[in-house]
Amino acid sequence: MAQLLSKSRRLRSTPFTPFVEAAGAKGYTVYNHMLLPTVFRTLEEDYRHLREAVQVWDVSGERQIEVVGPDAAKLIQWMTPRDLSQGIVGQCFYAPIIDERAGLINDPIVLKLAPDRFWLSIADSDVELWARALAIARGLDVNVFEAAVYPLAVQGPKAEALMTEVFGPVVQNIRFYRFAPLNFRGHTVNVARSGWSKQGGFEIYLSRASLAGALWKTLMRAGKTLDVHAGCPNLIERIESGLLSYGNDMTRANNPLECGFDRFCHHDRDFDFIGKSALQRVAKRGAKRRAMGLFIEGDALPPCLKPWPVKHEGKARGSVTSAAISPRFGCGVAIAMVDRDAWAPGTLVTVHVPNGDKRRAMVAPLPLGEEQAALTGFARGPVAGTSQPASASPVEGGEAKARQAA
Numbered sequence: 001m002a003q004l005l006s007k008s009r010r011l012r013s014t015p016f017t018p019f020v021e022a023a024g025a026k027g028y029t030v031y032n033h034m035l036l037p038t039v040f041r042t043l044e045e046d047y048r049h050l051r052e053a054v055q056v057w058d059v060s061g062e063r064q065i066e067v068v069g070p071d072a073a074k075l076i077q078w079m080t081p082r083d084l085s086q087g088i089v090g091q092c093f094y095a096p097i098i099d100e101r102a103g104l105i106n107d108p109i110v111l112k113l114a115p116d117r118f119w120l121s122i123a124d125s126d127v128e129l130w131a132r133a134l135a136i137a138r139g140l141d142v143n144v145f146e147a148a149v150y151p152l153a154v155q156g157p158k159a160e161a162l163m164t165e166v167f168g169p170v171v172q173n174i175r176f177y178r179f180a181p182l183n184f185r186g187h188t189v190n191v192a193r194s195g196w197s198k199q200g201g202f203e204i205y206l207s208r209a210s211l212a213g214a215l216w217k218t219l220m221r222a223g224k225t226l227d228v229h230a231g232c233p234n235l236i237e238r239i240e241s242g243l244l245s246y247g248n249d250m251t252r253a254n255n256p257l258e259c260g261f262d263r264f265c266h267h268d269r270d271f272d273f274i275g276k277s278a279l280q281r282v283a284k285r286g287a288k289r290r291a292m293g294l295f296i297e298g299d300a301l302p303p304c305l306k307p308w309p310v311k312h313e314g315k316a317r318g319s320v321t322s323a324a325i326s327p328r329f330g331c332g333v334a335i336a337m338v339d340r341d342a343w344a345p346g347t348l349v350t351v352h353v354p355n356g357d358k359r360r361a362m363v364a365p366l367p368l369g370e371e372q373a374a375l376t377g378f379a380r381g382p383v384a385g386t387s388q389p390a391s392a393s394p395v396e397g398g399e400a401k402a403r404q405a406a
């Protein structure tokens with residue numbers, strides 16, 4: 001198949017697309033019917049650069065579903081098991097949205113703009129339709145629409161330095177998962193300390209599309225000495241960091257407890273939400289599987305386009321949903337949905353890669369860390385780095401040993 005995605009009105013560009021193109025985007029995916037870049041130089045080069053410098057990401061595909069009106073808070077609380085009653089204006093909440101069976105519909109960040117006005121900063125599914133239908137069916141006094149807002153993420157260890165250069169030291173006062181209205185060229189942009197990496201950074205919510213070029217160029221110019229580069233959510237970094245991708249690592253077939261969202265599920269509190277009794281049932285019996293990390297022996301993994309079977313002692317025990325080669329660990333890394341029988345960290349499993357490979361792998365908690373990698377015996381450590389390569393060699397009975405050590 002030719003590596004080409006035909007563009008049309010259905011596949012929406014963003015106000016940043018011309019600048020993303022000029023910066024050399026080499027690939028895109030489609031996210032909320034919108035272009036989302038996936039790679040600029042190479043996946044590995046983008047990864048190393050993200051962990052050392054600062055990148056500017058066009059994440060406009062994280063659409064903002066605005067919910068506004070007297071019943072806005074009521075509708076949002078009905079959609080999520082996370083208790084939002086104590087939230088204040090200027091706060092962000094990572095909040096799973098579930099259906100009546102407790103299946104995940106989306107995992108947005110909720111921004112509280114006013115007591116009666118919210119943005120759902122959504123992952124890739126049509127939340128606007130769900131929210132509008134709920135509002136109509138329940139006769140809620142609320143307006144639901146996709147706002148013309150285009151988030152731009154600034155991610156990496158030098159993100160704060162770059163943002164200070166552009167917006168002033170005021171950005172340093174923005175705490176994690178808080179946002180503040182700041183001024184850019186006489187226009188208000190909401191700036192949050194958040195983003196889809198664990199390298200630190202901010203997200204700028206731009207609602208004046210005509211300023212996209214100015215914002216992009218200002219960041220690029222101000223970041224020259226910081227080695228700023230265009231970037232995008234990075235597959236390797238987000239697997240290592242344990243950031244689950246909706247549609248890839250979780251779907252409506254998964255409940256939030258399987259995804260490790262326990263701390264965002266308040267099904268034992270005194271408020272009503274869709275899927276509450278279903279979620280309470282899951283909580284009572286316990287999740288049957290869980291999203292876990294894996295270290296996979298060897299290199300050169302194909303992209304995970306279908307779930308790869310995970311076996312333990314010859315039995316099917318789950319599936320890999322995202323995988324990549326990690327320069328940091330010197331082996332494969334993956335996110336997998338793993339059954340209870342095999343989910344204990346340190347469990348040795350076999351991953352059936354579609355090219356016929358049967359790879360040895362070890363279950364590990366997310367985010368993936370050096371300590372767990374050292375237990376595998378096959379994680380060779382950073383190719384050019386400071387950590388010691390893992391030394392233990394895997395032997396029969398290694399599983400029990402690894403489990404103990406974990």
Ligand code: THG
Pocket residue numbers: 062093094107108109121122123124151177194195196197203243244
């Ligand atoms: N930024 C914005 N919108 C988004 C995303 C984003 N919408 C879609 C998608 N990403 C939503 N998914 C996530 C998943 C994890 C996080 C953010 C968005 C995240 N998690 C932190 C963690 O796991 O450590 C903290 C969560 C918390 O403690 O509340 O940041 O990236 N605008």
